[in-house]
Amino acid sequence: MLLKVASASLISRKLTVTLTTLAIAVSVFVMLGVEHIRSEARQSFSKTVSGVDLIIGARTGPVNLLLYSVFHIGSASNNISWHSYQTLAKHPLVSWHIPLSLGDSHKGYRVLGTSKNYFKYFKYGQKQSLTFAQGQAFDHDFDAVIGAEIADKLGYQLNDEIKISHGVAAISFHHHDNKPFKITGILKATGTPVDQTVHVNLQAIENIHQDTPDTDSSHHDSHDHANDIKVTPDFITAFMVGLKSKAATFVVQQQVNNFSDEALLAIIPGVALTELWQMMNTVEKTLALISALVVIASLLGMITLLLASMKERMHEIAVLRAIGAHASFIFLLIELEALLITSLGILLGIILLNGTLLASQSWISSHYGLFIDANIFDTTLLTYSAGILMVAAFLALAPALLAYRHSRQIT
Amino acid sequence: MKTVLDLEKLNYTWPGSRIPTLSIPHWQIKQGEHIFLYGASGSGKSTLLKLLAGILLPQQGQIRILGTDITSLSARARDRFRASHIGFIFQQFNLLPYLSVEANIKLATHFGHQARQSQSNNIKNLLRQLALESSILPKQASQLSVGQQQRVAVARALINRPQIIIADEPTSALDSDSRDNFIQLLFDNASTNQSSIIFVSHDKSLAGHFDQHLSMNELNRLENSHAA
Numbered sequence: 001m002l003l004k005v006a007s008a009s010l011i012s013r014k015l016t017v018t019l020t021t022l023a024i025a026v027s028v029f030v031m032l033g034v035e036h037i038r039s040e041a042r043q044s045f046s047k048t049v050s051g052v053d054l055i056i057g058a059r060t061g062p063v064n065l066l067l068y069s070v071f072h073i074g075s076a077s078n079n080i081s082w083h084s085y086q087t088l089a090k091h092p093l094v095s096w097h098i099p100l101s102l103g104d105s106h107k108g109y110r111v112l113g114t115s116k117n118y119f120k121y122f123k124y125g126q127k128q129s130l131t132f133a134q135g136q137a138f139d140h141d142f143d144a145v146i147g148a149e150i151a152d153k154l155g156y157q158l159n160d161e162i163k164i165s166h167g168v169a170a171i172s173f174h175h176h177d178n179k180p181f182k183i184t185g186i187l188k189a190t191g192t193p194v195d196q197t198v199h200v201n202l203q204a205i206e207n208i209h210q211d212t213p214d215t216d217s218s219h220h221d222s223h224d225h226a227n228d229i230k231v232t233p234d235f236i237t238a239f240m241v242g243l244k245s246k247a248a249t250f251v252v253q254q255q256v257n258n259f260s261d262e263a264l265l266a267i268i269p270g271v272a273l274t275e276l277w278q279m280m281n282t283v284e285k286t287l288a289l290i291s292a293l294v295v296i297a298s299l300l301g302m303i304t305l306l307l308a309s310m311k312e313r314m315h316e317i318a319v320l321r322a323i324g325a326h327a328s329f330i331f332l333l334i335e336l337e338a339l340l341i342t343s344l345g346i347l348l349g350i351i352l353l354n355g356t357l358l359a360s361q362s363w364i365s366s367h368y369g370l371f372i373d374a375n376i377f378d379t380t381l382l383t384y385s386a387g388i389l390m391v392a393a394f395l396a397l398a399p400a401l402l403a404y405r406h407s408r409q410i411t
Numbered sequence: 412m413k414t415v416l417d418l419e420k421l422n423y424t425w426p427g428s429r430i431p432t433l434s435i436p437h438w439q440i441k442q443g444e445h446i447f448l449y450g451a452s453g454s455g456k457s458t459l460l461k462l463l464a465g466i467l468l469p470q471q472g473q474i475r476i477l478g479t480d481i482t483s484l485s486a487r488a489r490d491r492f493r494a495s496h497i498g499f500i501f502q503q504f505n506l507l508p509y510l511s512v513e514a515n516i517k518l519a520t521h522f523g524h525q526a527r528q529s530q531s532n533n534i535k536n537l538l539r540q541l542a543l544e545s546s547i548l549p550k551q552a553s554q555l556s557v558g559q560q561q562r563v564a565v566a567r568a569l570i571n572r573p574q575i576i577i578a579d580e581p582t583s584a585l586d587s588d589s590r591d592n593f594i595q596l597l598f599d600n601a602s603t604n605q606s607s608i609i610f611v612s613h614d615k616s617l618a619g620h621f622d623q624h625l626s627m628n629e630l631n632r633l634e635n636s637h638a639a
Contacts, residue, residue, distance in 0.1 A: 001521045004514065005507070012509030012553075315504040321466055322501070323567065324494020324522030326487050 006336040024345025027298035031291035040372045048192040051123035057238035059263035066272040069238040072110045079235035093248045096121045098240040111198045113205030135185035141204040144181040148189035191371045206233040306399040331404040338396030416440040421472035445608045450627025465489035494522035498568030502580040505564035506552035513548040523571035537566040
């Protein structure tokens with residue numbers, strides 16, 4: 001009966017109640033959205049790289065190195081010399097190594113120059129290796145392996161030819177027009193930046209930057225493929241290393257950091273990630289605080305609505321009392337109305353957030369390399385909803401107690 | 412005849428006020444009596460009605476209704492007692508505007524803890540006796556005319572078959588033709604349950620309908636009992 005009266009009362013005030021509900025929905029959208037993207041971003045970040053013991057690049061901040069080498073966010077301020085790479089690659093404790101060379105793009109997607117080791121040793125998520133949906137790793141200089149999303153978005157198939165531009169903007173004025181790459185492999189989706197990367201042979205990157213094929217660079221052993229001109233690059237952006245023993249990680253890291261030929265930095269991915277989270281912590285807390293305040297503001301709006309209507313509801317209270325309603329019925333009626341509006345707002349906010357995430361998922365992933373799951377239903381959601389309802393119930397004490405006191409002593 | 416209401420040495424002072432609002436040494440009402448209570452505004456009529464209904468509690472004295480001293484009941488028990496034994500009709504705004512006519516009447520049966528069975532029959536019978544179509548049941552109370560609203564209020568006041576009906580200026584919003592009509596309908600329906608009626612009004616032209624007249628001045632601080 002209480003629920004029937006409360007809902008009828010709200011329906012009779014459609015306009016104000018709808019607006020208040022919308023305000024709560026938007027605030028819930030903000031709060032849950034911030035929380036969801038925060039936790040998803042963490043998850044997305046931490047599953048991007050696994051099984052790599054050290055990442056080595058030019059001396060810069062650890063977070064910066066991590067961001068450009070793994071997440072392809074921002075760009076390297078400095079490269080490292082091929083010589084240093086070769087020297088460290090021969091380190092007795094190094095089991096495997098993957099060179100990384102960034103700086104080019106194809107239609108806004110990053111191009112990564114690397115070696116076949118990438119497909120052999122690079123791991124993501126729970127130590128999963130990259131697997132091919134179609135085709136295989138590159139064999140020749142002008143072969144390319146593309147990520148799942150590129151294949152999907154641009155509709156590429158095996159043996160399609162693509163062109164690579166210098167720089168990383170979607171529209172580049174400097175195309176390496178004369179040298180198309182042939183797609184030899186398409187990777188399965190990983191939910192990491194790999195999906196948005198064009199992988200080519202490291203030598204190819206070097207080659208397309210040569211103005212003439214005939215250079216004075218040190219030619220290595222001749223190759224049977226006519227198009228391949230074997231040049232070793234002078235520089236690479238960074239490289240990943242797997243060690244023979246985990247226990248050696250800190251020793252090797254120390255040695256790299258003290259490398260005398262060149263200023264280098266070796267980072268342990270997990271440690272750098274932790275550092276990144278610490279940097280983000282303040283931002284996250286600020287955002288959480290702001291979103292909590294937005295929710296409270298919207299709840300205060302609802303309380304204002306309930307308080308403002310209290311004067312015109314005095315008759316209603318008198319009638320309810322006269323037909324035998326206990327004062328607690330009046331109290332509960334107001335509380336229930338507040339909770340109904342809040343629940344409706346939360347529900348609407350959740351639907352809004354879910355819809356928005358579904359709609360913008362691919363946009364977020366292609367622009368920020370973040371893979372945000374549109375599924376927001378977890379225990380955090382329940383905790384937050386329960387928390388919001390509790391705050392609403394607490395704030396609604398003001399109008400509810402006013403109505404209660406009035407009904408105890410009708411004037 | 413049975414005594415339905417028995418006031419003894421009643422004193423009520425509004426909180427914060429030093430002068431007592433009401434002081435009634437003795438007042439009795441018997442079953443089936445129709446009492447016309449008149450008095451200027453501020454004479455304590457509304458306070459008296461709230462005391463009788465158990466919404467307010469006197470500082471002193473007893474209010475016995477059907478043999479029960481309602482001042483000794485708990486707040487919750489008083490509310491339940493009111494729901495089942497007293498029917499209230501206000502001057503206006505008797506109904507919750509956002510509920511249907513049916514829901515308004517059923518709300519009273521809910522608080523009166525009446526069995527669900529035969530409710531709908533009772534409601535329809537009552538409406539017929541009050542010259543209301545049963546087609547108004549699903550209508551929102553706010554869509555009814557004032558006259559219809561007041562008659563629905565009577566239906567609601569009677570649905571729990573109360574022994575006492577308290578009507579606080581129920582006709583002041585009606586035109587003079589409907590007033591007499593309204594009072595007649597109220598009497599006819601109250602007689603089925605032999606309910607007593609306390610009818611408060613400042614419109615003395617209505618007094619002719621009642622067998623007992625009482626002014627607030629007489630009642631308030633009255634030394635001797637007033638009984639017919």
